[in-house]
Amino acid sequence: MNQTSLSTTYHRLNDFMKTAPNFDLRAKQEIESFFADCMEGMETDSEKLLATLFIKALNKKIHSEFIGENIYLGKYEISQIQLFNILIEKFPFVKFSQHIANSAIIEEMQGCEEVTLVDIGIGQGTQILHIIGMAKELPRLRKLQIVGIEPFGDALKKAEETILAFNGQA
8 A cells, every 4th residue: 555645634533532531622623624525525425424423523522512512413313324225226337336336445455354345335235245155155255344433323224133133143
């Protein structure tokens, strides 16, 4: 892997984390401003999207009403996960792109004895289940650890239950 410099987004996020857990009013205002910056363009910029998720989690320490009540990260009448599942069912290219991505992940896992997958936006665990199923065919793989990150607690709990049930541990 090539060494690359951290982006400005990650630098700012890193700077905020260095001040934890002692967030003063100034730090709180800077985090709120950074959150607003990240909200603009997070649909097309994965760094900004990830930063908003981390800041949303960080909000449990700084108690910002501005961050806590953001409509874009709230729960909707129809959940984003349900909308994504509709996309997968109705648009074959979405489902096919998942298959391509899963196959590429499995290819990278070839020959490994232990693998840790970090799934940012694990949702209800549907895609990771396909990867786990495909990984069972890898002859050298002895341990597969899944780290799921999901802003919606209900979805994360469902993902955990589904994955454990799939592996006979529920």
